[in-house]
Amino acid sequence: MDDIHMPSCAIAQSRSTLLTAVEAARVKAGRSGAPTLVAVSKKQPEERIDAALAAGQRVFGENRVQEARERWGHRRARYDGLELRLIGSLQTNKAEEAVKLFDVIETIDRPKLARALARAMAKIGRSTPVLIQVNTGEEPQKSGIAPANLGSLVGEVRALGLNLEGLMCLPPTGEPVGPHFGFLAQLARHHGLGVLSMGMSGDFETAIRFGATHVRVGTGFFGARES
Ligand SMILES: *Cc1c(COP(=O)(O)O)cnc(C)c1O
Numbered sequence: 001m002d003d004i005h006m007p008s009c010a011i012a013q014s015r016s017t018l019l020t021a022v023e024a025a026r027v028k029a030g031r032s033g034a035p036t037l038v039a040v041s042k043k044q045p046e047e048r049i050d051a052a053l054a055a056g057q058r059v060f061g062e063n064r065v066q067e068a069r070e071r072w073g074h075r076r077a078r079y080d081g082l083e084l085r086l087i088g089s090l091q092t093n094k095a096e097e098a099v100k101l102f103d104v105i106e107t108i109d110r111p112k113l114a115r116a117l118a119r120a121m122a123k124i125g126r127s128t129p130v131l132i133q134v135n136t137g138e139e140p141q142k143s144g145i146a147p148a149n150l151g152s153l154v155g156e157v158r159a160l161g162l163n164l165e166g167l168m169c170l171p172p173t174g175e176p177v178g179p180h181f182g183f184l185a186q187l188a189r190h191h192g193l194g195v196l197s198m199g200m201s202g203d204f205e206t207a208i209r210f211g212a213t214h215v216r217v218g219t220g221f222f223g224a225r226e227s
Contacts (some may be wrong), residue, residue, distance in 0.1 A: 005056035015039075015055050016220055019119040022215065031116040032189050038085055038197075040218030042067060044166035052222070053079060059214050061106075063088025065098050067192050072101065081146045087168070087216055089133075089143040089195070099124050104133040108196050117158040129163045131197055134187060136180040137172035144169065147187065154191050166195025166213070177203045181210035191205035 015037075019122060022037055032118075039063040039140045041049055052060075058081045062068035065086070072084055073084050075214065086102040089109070095116035098105060108114050121127055132153055135144030145153050155166045171180035181198050188196055199207025201220030221224065 003035065007049075008054055011048055011222065012055035014223075015052065015057055018217060018221060021205060022208065024207040030210045031208070031211070033213065035212050036214045038087075038214050038216045039221045040087065040200075041071065041089075042156050042218065043227070044113075044222045045226060046066040046071075048222045049070045051077070056115060057221075059082075059083045059085065061085045061087040061218075062102075065090070065094045065101065069097070069101055070180075085197075085214075089225050092146070096120040096123065099126055099128055102128065103120065104129045104131070104165075106132045107135055107143065108153070108157060108162075109135075111153060114153070114157045114160055127163050128158065129165045131166045131168045131170045131195060132157065132164065133170070134184060136169045139172055140190050142170065142172075147183070150187060150191070150225075154193075164193065166193040166197065167191075168197035170200075171198075176211065177206055181207050181212070185211040 018037055022035055026034055036059055038059050038061045039052055039057050042063050062084060076082060083103045085104045085106055086098055087106050089107055090098055090113060092113055099120040105128055133144040134145055135142050135151055138146055167184055169180060169184045171177045178227055184198055195213050196211050197214040197216060199212045199215040201217050204215035204217055
């Protein structure tokens with residue numbers, strides 16, 4: 001077998017291992033709905049993306065608009081059922097481009113961005129589902145709305161007519177993640193939101209225990225990123 005087959009085997013294998021682990025965590029948590037494995041493809045080489053697609057993966061997460069356009073622009077039309085999720089922070093001046101490219105935007109964290117997205121969707125004629133990113137650890141350097149301000153942002157996003165599906169978080173590194181995931185789940189319940197995007201390579205099983213509907217796995221899926 002020549003070299004070119006090596007990465008695809010490895011990625012098909014890691015995907016299958018992850019899907020098994022996701023399923024085991026779901027059963028252990030006694031949950032009925034299967035969580036979605038989002039393959040975070042930022043900074044991954046092209047051949048790994050193609051290997052993931054060949055293995056049947058269709059849901060991908062990206063954190064930058066321009067990088068995502070370069071990676072996905074030409075692939076979009078070739079794969080049925082592709083779902084691209086924006087999981088990185090978004091500048092208002094890129095709202096229109098983001099609406100054109102992404103199927104779900106997970107990172108609304110301020111009213112100004114919600115308004116820019118609403119305008120872009122009206123202009124383009126799309127109603128992209130959105131999540132609000134919550135800064136559960138209240139870290140100053142991290143994006144996400146402070147938990148205390150979530151209620152008013154939820155109200156504003158709904159008043160704009162956006163299709164608000166749920167909440168997303170990225171807990172502080174070096175802290176136990178369980179309390180953050182539990183907190184996000186509680187906030188989502190309080191606001192009647194069903195989608196919970198939480199958990200990454202190192203903690204997706206814990207996130208599923210706390211109710212994650214979407215786990216975002218990068219290195220655990222593809223291997224180490226290119227810097
Ligand atoms: C990069 C990234 C991930 C994936 O992280 P891994 O540790 O590689 O699984 C998940 N969520 C967000 C928001 C990210 O930026």
